[in-house]
Amino acid sequence: MSRLAAEHNAINLSQGFPDFEGHPELMKLVYGYMKKGFNQYSPMAGAIPLREAIAAKTEEEYGGIYHPDTEITVTAGATQAIFTALAAFVQEDDEVIVFEPAYDCYAPAIELCGGKTLFVPLTFPGYRIDWDQVKKLVNHRTRMIIINTPHNPSGSVMDAQDMSMLQKITSGTDILILSDEVYEHIIFDGIRHESVIRYPALAERSFVVSSFGKTYHATGWKTGYVVAPANLMAEFRKVHQFNVFAVNTPVQLGIAEFMKRKEHYRELGTFYQEKRDKFISLIRRSRFNFEPALGTYFQLLGYENMTSEKDADFAIRLTREFRIASIPVSVFYHTPQDNHMLRFCFAKKDETLEAAARILNTV
Numbered sequence: 001m002s003r004l005a006a007e008h009n010a011i012n013l014s015q016g017f018p019d020f021e022g023h024p025e026l027m028k029l030v031y032g033y034m035k036k037g038f039n040q041y042s043p044m045a046g047a048i049p050l051r052e053a054i055a056a057k058t059e060e061e062y063g064g065i066y067h068p069d070t071e072i073t074v075t076a077g078a079t080q081a082i083f084t085a086l087a088a089f090v091q092e093d094d095e096v097i098v099f100e101p102a103y104d105c106y107a108p109a110i111e112l113c114g115g116k117t118l119f120v121p122l123t124f125p126g127y128r129i130d131w132d133q134v135k136k137l138v139n140h141r142t143r144m145i146i147i148n149t150p151h152n153p154s155g156s157v158m159d160a161q162d163m164s165m166l167q168k169i170t171s172g173t174d175i176l177i178l179s180d181e182v183y184e185h186i187i188f189d190g191i192r193h194e195s196v197i198r199y200p201a202l203a204e205r206s207f208v209v210s211s212f213g214k215t216y217h218a219t220g221w222k223t224g225y226v227v228a229p230a231n232l233m234a235e236f237r238k239v240h241q242f243n244v245f246a247v248n249t250p251v252q253l254g255i256a257e258f259m260k261r262k263e264h265y266r267e268l269g270t271f272y273q274e275k276r277d278k279f280i281s282l283i284r285r286s287r288f289n290f291e292p293a294l295g296t297y298f299q300l301l302g303y304e305n306m307t308s309e310k311d312a313d314f315a316i317r318l319t320r321e322f323r324i325a326s327i328p329v330s331v332f333y334h335t336p337q338d339n340h341m342l343r344f345c346f347a348k349k350d351e352t353l354e355a356a357a358r359i360l361n362t363v
């Protein structure tokens, strides 16, 4: 969709990335480390100051204690963390439960490892987990359950009740959890982010993945991290060592120092909530229907009252004829499932959101 948007000179709200820059102080710090000569390999698990900063943040935000030496690894974005965790644990015929619509990197990675993806549809509308369905699928071959909260593409979030169901279902099994929490700080309306780290019985079987790209408005830096108990992390690192070894040193050191400004990530929810509110107030009189996203920087818009076109066809027509690009939600399902919903990224400057709304109000 980004390519089509460029071809048609369309406003691109399809792919998830900000059209504004990160904090200038962070740029200065990274450049400063380059100039000071921090340009060689970091330790395999990540620059020590960054692992220490992650340990401090994780304890302060969620009360989880992870040792920087053995339980925290810096990765080349969340994508590499997810791939590596799967490669370390999923073998031929293992089953992994994935909720869909789902971010696109889970199932291909599972299948590359020889595993089998069991898809559980989220309820519609609302995009919640139907735990009875999960219970029915769990068996001795279930190796892992992948969760994602706040959730891309739907903007839904898991609550304490979900965590308690997950705990019940996994209790007494050796099922691992891969918790994709890349939007941990982008959560709205005073809702608390239910990290699995808050729940010791879940944390002891979980890989928790985050992305500095989302938190610091720098998706192109492809830097993220994973935390997990030492026994799980030891296996993770056996794969990490040979698929990436170590991650960009000056970026890691710059982020480590910038993380001292806790207000940046603590105020990120408010920052993006203002953007969500601006976007939805501007399109309130359009013919699209929607429930405000509870987290992430994506807003779903439904168009069932407007046309019966397939979502992919409508998204392409909006790009070509109206010059606004979005992502059809059906692409986040393994088999066609078209609820006539499009995903729009609102991590954009106010003027971009205003220009987008002017178009959406005419469709």
Ligand code: PMP
Pocket: 016, 076, 077, 078, 079, 080, 103, 148, 151, 152, 180, 182, 210, 211, 212, 213, 214, 219, 222, 223, 224
């Ligand atoms: N998980 C989810 C749910 C995402 O939305 C994304 C980015 N779009 C990622 C993982 C990947 O993050 P990164 O860019 O740090 O690899």
